[in-house]
Amino acid sequence: MRLLQIDELREGMVIAEDIISFGLLYSASGTILTEKAIEGLKSIDIKYVYVLDDADDYEKVVIIDNNLSREYKNTIDSFKNTFLNVKVGKKIIINELNDSLSPLVDDIITSNNILGRLRQIEVNDEYTYKHSINVSLIATMISKWMGFSNYELYDIALAGLLHDIGKSKVPVEILNKPSKLSKDEYEIMKRHTQYGYEILKNTSGIDESITLGALEHHERLDGKGYPLGLSGDKIHTYAKIIAVADIYDAMTSTRVYKEKVSPFKVAELIFQDSFGILDPIIANTFLKNIFTFYVGNIVKLNNDQIGTVVLVNKSNPTRPLVKTPTGFVDLSKRYDYEIVDIIN
Numbered sequence: 001m002r003l004l005q006i007d008e009l010r011e012g013m014v015i016a017e018d019i020i021s022f023g024l025l026y027s028a029s030g031t032i033l034t035e036k037a038i039e040g041l042k043s044i045d046i047k048y049v050y051v052l053d054d055a056d057d058y059e060k061v062v063i064i065d066n067n068l069s070r071e072y073k074n075t076i077d078s079f080k081n082t083f084l085n086v087k088v089g090k091k092i093i094i095n096e097l098n099d100s101l102s103p104l105v106d107d108i109i110t111s112n113n114i115l116g117r118l119r120q121i122e123v124n125d126e127y128t129y130k131h132s133i134n135v136s137l138i139a140t141m142i143s144k145w146m147g148f149s150n151y152e153l154y155d156i157a158l159a160g161l162l163h164d165i166g167k168s169k170v171p172v173e174i175l176n177k178p179s180k181l182s183k184d185e186y187e188i189m190k191r192h193t194q195y196g197y198e199i200l201k202n203t204s205g206i207d208e209s210i211t212l213g214a215l216e217h218h219e220r221l222d223g224k225g226y227p228l229g230l231s232g233d234k235i236h237t238y239a240k241i242i243a244v245a246d247i248y249d250a251m252t253s254t255r256v257y258k259e260k261v262s263p264f265k266v267a268e269l270i271f272q273d274s275f276g277i278l279d280p281i282i283a284n285t286f287l288k289n290i291f292t293f294y295v296g297n298i299v300k301l302n303n304d305q306i307g308t309v310v311l312v313n314k315s316n317p318t319r320p321l322v323k324t325p326t327g328f329v330d331l332s333k334r335y336d337y338e339i340v341d342i343i344n
């Protein structure tokens, strides 16, 4: 790799070392530079950047991302098989699921920016499958930030992957209904928690914490969740972690009947729920860490202005500093502004 001055950077070059600004990750190694990204670096006064300098190095980065994409798709296929097998009454083969999931957990353990890279992987598969993998990986990431052991991370990843396995027993016309569920349909959908618990309880090689992740991930601290209305410490920690990952992924995804919501807006809802509904330590660990991945992204504000996220303040992560063509907007001071969309 070689060190270049900011004016020497060109589109298509690959960043070789993470760029840190004000102690925060601005851009991860392996990022391919675009004109906008170079402008973003100039705007925060970065003077020098390490870039990869030969084709071999570049190919290594591409291979890493191709591996990630392949591992992600393998896990989707493996989970899809499991889901369809359970639907017709067959048993879950845990080893097969673990074999496909483990490389992704290894990536989370060794890399900082897996979620940023995963956002770029395009998968045209049913929502339930994609959502299960995403919840698994986000829950694992939160657990890593919380300091769980590697052994526990593999367990939580599996708990996240299987949290909605009970949906295999929900009639397809309700599961994949392209519009909002009626009250009766919603009551049937809610049964997926108990179905999941029953399926996993009868699966060999599964820890009880994983069955409780499926049973309790819709329970809430105030006792207003389902299926049992458990409150506070009675809810298993894995289920509380999955709850945060579940809400984040569900709300930031596009469904046929609803538009995706900006991650910054969803984060504000999670923050509000961290007072009495979601576990505050888990929710805040998530919020403090997730937004460093959005530094450098182009966003749209509610006044239709386009800008770049240049700084995420860990004490107020949902209200970053945004650079627009007319200046800086500090969302931590300007509550009349909000980010309504992430453009890239």
Ligand SMILES: [Fe+2]
Pocket: 163, 164, 192, 217, 218
């Ligand atoms: Fe669920």
